[in-house]
Amino acid sequence: MLSEIAFYGAVETGLIYGLVAFGIYLSFRVLDFPDLTVDGSFPLGAAVAAVLIMEGWNPWLATGSAVLAGMAAGAVTAILNVKLNILNLLASILTMIALYSINLRVMGRPNIALLGEETVLTPWYSLDIAYHQVPVLLFAIVIVVALILLWRFMKSETGLAMRATGANARMARAQGIATGAMIILGVAVSNGLVGLAGALFAQSQGAADVTMGVGVIVIGLASLIGGEAVITPSTVVRALIACVVGAIIYRLAIAFALNADFLGLQAQDLNLITAVLVTLAIVLPGVRTSLVNKLTRKKA
Amino acid sequence: MISATDLRLTFGKGTPLENPALRGMSLTVNQGEFVTVIGSNGAGKSTFLNALAGETLVDSGTIVVDNVNVTKLPTHKRAGRVARVFQDPLAGTCEGLSIEENLSLAIKRGQFRGLGTAVKKQYMDKFRESLSSLNLGLENRLGDKMGLLSGGQRQAVSLLMASLTPSAILLLDEHTAALDPKTAAFVLELTTKIINEQKLTALMVTHSMKQALEVGTRTVMLHQGQVVFDIAGKDREGLEVKDLLELFEKQRGLTVDDDSLLLG
Numbered sequence: 161m162l163s164e165i166a167f168y169g170a171v172e173t174g175l176i177y178g179l180v181a182f183g184i185y186l187s188f189r190v191l192d193f194p195d196l197t198v199d200g201s202f203p204l205g206a207a208v209a210a211v212l213i214m215e216g217w218n219p220w221l222a223t224g225s226a227v228l229a230g231m232a233a234g235a236v237t238a239i240l241n242v243k244l245n246i247l248n249l250l251a252s253i254l255t256m257i258a259l260y261s262i263n264l265r266v267m268g269r270p271n272i273a274l275l276g277e278e279t280v281l282t283p284w285y286s287l288d289i290a291y292h293q294v295p296v297l298l299f300a301i302v303i304v305v306a307l308i309l310l311w312r313f314m315k316s317e318t319g320l321a322m323r324a325t326g327a328n329a330r331m332a333r334a335q336g337i338a339t340g341a342m343i344i345l346g347v348a349v350s351n352g353l354v355g356l357a358g359a360l361f362a363q364s365q366g367a368a369d370v371t372m373g374v375g376v377i378v379i380g381l382a383s384l385i386g387g388e389a390v391i392t393p394s395t396v397v398r399a400l401i402a403c404v405v406g407a408i409i410y411r412l413a414i415a416f417a418l419n420a421d422f423l424g425l426q427a428q429d430l431n432l433i434t435a436v437l438v439t440l441a442i443v444l445p446g447v448r449t450s451l452v453n454k455l456t457r458k459k460a
Numbered sequence: 461m462i463s464a465t466d467l468r469l470t471f472g473k474g475t476p477l478e479n480p481a482l483r484g485m486s487l488t489v490n491q492g493e494f495v496t497v498i499g500s501n502g503a504g505k506s507t508f509l510n511a512l513a514g515e516t517l518v519d520s521g522t523i524v525v526d527n528v529n530v531t532k533l534p535t536h537k538r539a540g541r542v543a544r545v546f547q548d549p550l551a552g553t554c555e556g557l558s559i560e561e562n563l564s565l566a567i568k569r570g571q572f573r574g575l576g577t578a579v580k581k582q583y584m585d586k587f588r589e590s591l592s593s594l595n596l597g598l599e600n601r602l603g604d605k606m607g608l609l610s611g612g613q614r615q616a617v618s619l620l621m622a623s624l625t626p627s628a629i630l631l632l633d634e635h636t637a638a639l640d641p642k643t644a645a646f647v648l649e650l651t652t653k654i655i656n657e658q659k660l661t662a663l664m665v666t667h668s669m670k671q672a673l674e675v676g677t678r679t680v681m682l683h684q685g686q687v688v689f690d691i692a693g694k695d696r697e698g699l700e701v702k703d704l705l706e707l708f709e710k711q712r713g714l715t716v717d718d719d720s721l722l723l724g
Contacts, residue, residue, distance in 0.1 A: 317564075317573035320557070324565055327554040330546070334513065335621075336539030336570035 174408030181403035200259025205358025230355020499682035540570020552618030555607030566621035612643030
């Protein structure tokens with residue numbers, strides 16, 4: 161079984177990946193834009209925040225800058241697609257590999273340790289709660305604020321225009337919606353959220369590393385799909401809650417898998433487990449439906 | 461008023477599949493006119509409508525809507541002046557959004573969209589009133605997803621959406637063609653009702669000569685990317701499908717071999 165610390169640790173990273181899942185919901189679901197930029201914008205957020213914190217910036221200002229950097233990365237992907245007509249998936253891969261070099265440039269080396277630096281978490285440790293609960297509390301507040309803001313945005317005139325762009329671009333244009341601008345805005349916001357997640361991840365783990373983005377897209381997708389399997393995303397707010405729940409469930413499942421000694425799994429098996437979990441999350445709802453259909457089929 | 465002058469457009473220029481869709485098309489539709497457009501397959505009806513809407517930009521010629529030259533403007537910048545209902549009943553609405561969200565999108569057609577709530581309480585009376593005119597009971601289903609509605613219901617809502625805010629012209633692209641005959645008759649009746657009540661200027665493409673003569677105030681026939689005849693007023697009264705065919709043959713020395721024009 162999980163120790164208390166491992167449990168809180170899983171919830172903590174789950175909350176951070178909830179932000180990634182928000183971003184992926186925005187690109188994959190709302191805009192129907194398969195965006196792999198996140199593998200680059202996650203470490204970009206971490207790198208920007210880490211460098212600025214080392215420079216002595218206020219950690220919240222550093223985190224805000226990470227959000228802006230993520231948004232810029234997303235905007236580049238979307239502009240490659242909208243203005244230069246490059247296939248969306250390819251555009252995002254181009255930005256993603258370009259970011260690998262950029263992240264090395266930003267940091268000046270492959271990784272930066274933040275041990276002993278003041279982070280967004282530092283003031284919260286003086287609260288009268290257990291050490292390992294502090295990040296969970298702070299990140300829970302962050303994700304609730306992000307959820308409410310995103311939900312309000314989706315309900316706004318611009319947000320509705322963005323949803324129409326992804327659902328039916330031809331109709332959206334006929335209603336006077338600049339679909340290209342909506343895609344650029346949406347993918348930018350999506351990667352801004354991922355940049356935020358990267359910045360928080362670096363601060364909670366105490367380091368930024370150029371390779372920390374590998375597989376973030378898959379983890380985010382796993383969270384999104386898993387959450388949708390648990391909570392039917394019939395409304396925007398349910399879809400957003402599903403992202404957070406899915407991310408936490410995913411991290412807990414990983415923690416259980418790695419802690420269950422009888423399975424003999426070790427940390428290096430993480431990506432394999434992720435791939436298996438994503439496959440199950442995609443396949444299982446279909447299996448369930450077809451089983452239900454078989455069992456309830458009426459006699460002709 | 462909308463005026464198209466000498467529109468020319470060739471698809472696949474310089475390739476073996478070169479296809480001149482518009483060859484000097486000119487048409488002026490005056491305020492309050494309801495023009496029906498007929499023509500066989502490949503006559504350029506859909507291309508003409510797409511050119512007016514901005515979905516395809518013409519090679520040459522000019523399009524002026526309410527004294528504004530829109531020839532080079534993309535669709536979304538014309539949307540404030542040009543309203544449209546598509547042939548595909550699923551194309552005019554978003555199935556993942558609710559009825560009230562779809563209507564709220566349409567009520568801001570061509571206007572600035574900000575960060576205020578999209579579905580506003582003050583819209584609701586207007587939405588309920590227009591939906592109840594359809595007699596489909598949709599006024600009590602504002603929160604339902606559009607995808608729950610039938611094709612005919614969705615086309616009726618598309619029509620409402622297109623007429624929710626004023627436009628210089630309403631483009632109807634064979635909007636009853638994909639519906640069953642009963643539903644098609646209902647949507648057509650609704651179309652004439654809305655156009656007459658709101659005194660809209662409209663351009664309706666249809667595949668049926670009968671339909672083209674039954675509704676509207678003026679009929680235009682396209683052939684090979686041009687207008688071959690244009691009748692309105694007294695000349696048009698009492699005209700039947702066979703008169704239309706004779707007229708066409710006389711004008712061009714051609715026979716109509718497209719059965720679908722004669723049917724329906």
